[in-house]
Amino acid sequence: MLRTAVTAAVVVGCMASLAACSNDTGATPGDSGGDAASISFAYWGSNEENATIRSMVAAFEKAHPDIDVKPNWIQSDYEQKLQTSIAGGDAPTVAAISNTSLPSFFTAFKPVDVDAGAYYSPAVAKAGNVDGTDYAVPFVAKSKVMAVDKTAFTKAGLPAPSGTDPLGTREFVAAAKKMSSGSGSSRVYGSAPLWYDGWLLADGGSYYNADGTKCTMGDAAGIRAAKTVVDSVKPDGFAPTAIAVQGQDTFEWLKQGKVATLPDFGPWNIAKFAALDPARFALVPMPGRGEPMEVDGLGIAKSASAAQTKSAETFTRFMSTDPAAQNLLATEKSALGVPVVESSLPAFESAAPKANLRAFVDAVKRAVTTPYVKDKVRIESTFSTALNSRTAIGTGKEDPATVLPELQDTCQSMLDATK
Template identity: 85%
Template structure:
């Protein structure tokens, strides 16, 4: 949803043994008691993603004919429109929200119960937690991998990366440098531009310490990450500048041989990637510790009535953990992301059997969790804007070694002010 991208509350009993409780579609059957409830569900996405979500809603309604779900597909400015509807007293019963944006929305949601044992990744299970309380149940994971052109590696005499073992960050840089050649319009690069936030995590850094009480992006790891990003875009560097690629399709550059590696490759590109020559193009793990993972969850808004809340709990449980829904997250034409329950991973990988989709699954399994930080969106937006304007991570010219400690101090002041 942003990058510019729950556990089920009422599933005791059947969730422990889906095979015993499900009907012939694999969906957990409802028990209406003769009553019917209407709920609404707000979400974002492309045309293909909208079709996928509608198919999941249809599977739910088939399993629970006593509950009608009205899809509310918001095609643009999702968060702004969702915020407006909440403020105006017209909130949907259930809303999809990214864990990266949840700190700005959780006050509009009711607490939910999340059973961490339902999910194969602890980062997924904790994604909807704000200050010790769960406000969303996991719906879909959006991990990142590295897409590579093996022909570029062979030509440069560089070993092709493993599909299971990530390169170290230094191995990535060395390979990218060796695969960069030419000049002007004929120049080919070892990598597409690096994303600072992603590279920071991959190279061992972080925005905050483990409990979210201290800003840490200005320490040695943060400075090192920024220097790598800046150096990669200098004349003679291994990546084009962000200005040079503005409006350009980096996936197209990969297929044309203009870049050898495409970091930050998300699962929504699976169908497009599967159409390529898989003997030449491969998916492998992101270097180092990998990149930050977005987890989209489902929250039940506070305006929901008692009957709607009960129905919404059934709906979010189904979407979060029932294979009848989770198996539909990826197909040959579209992929919302990676399933959050283990039983649906085979269906996910079957969407593109010749592609190493296990790399996405491994990235979910080993994802590094991030702590809850109050005013996280404002703090990180302020930091990113300043970093981009002052250093060559963006359009500036100052030395990251000077700028980052200053920005860390500002971050700490903003963080302390929330206490």
């Protein structure tokens, strides 16, 4: 049934773009030219995600039979192994890379052409841009939504959240407190643990200002977000501590009625959620402004030859914008994430038609674009390590109102040193 839905969506997408679909994958056969070269493609993921990517590669090879793609599935320590291969002169021709990691890798990639008009979300179109230059072609969006147990809201005398309009952050906190009850091992929580970085953005804060020149996580919004996270895990709070859920699957807690809401719910969980009773469970927008969105892109190795580069450009363009690839991103068994082109959204939603997958799409459209910051990974790692060691967001006990301004000053010093 899913294959029928996907095929139908491909046909619609082809008609909409006036492209001639002349094979059963829905791909538009391309002219790769006489100098096509074999390429290698590195990526990460679970067994199911690997199967999805291989099906997309197969669709490409059917549309471009003169280009052979050698998949390189790296099952663990992906970025470390990718960095090692680059340093050793054995970089894959094409590598999947998250926008959050791209600032650490872009010097190993060639600039690429990104047609912003091909994508329905400005945040997606900008995801592969570093300091004004595009180094990765958008491939898949990984927006976040919230899974909820509607019966918990009913029992607390609250209306179930809307599938389209997000709760306000204060409204969410009040509801989570009201849905929390009991004590000890029988306690029911209104929410699974909150992620500080996500809640910071949802509640109106940010790590940096709009142009990435100032650190802002220690301002009033940052302190407010930190206090909410800290208060949520107090003995009378509305979320379990990180220690309480360590090594456990909070999705199972939702199924068992131990938590009423599961924020930070990613699209890779779609298959598990689709198996739940839609009369009881629903997907709704994240509260407030929503959480940061990851966008995985495809970078082309700077060391690639001219012939390899030409093949790689054909491959990345196909994976990024062709319905024959984008329609395969989500199935009833696995989901890499949300398509980045409009024509493939019907196929995405058909993977779990009762699960309101439109919430993921809406989150992609609403996503806030974060600025490029040089040395971003080291700066944010230093901040997060200190925040977790000093406050109850992690293992510490200090007041966020004291800690955050200090950490913001440290962040600013590190940021200024990069100029």
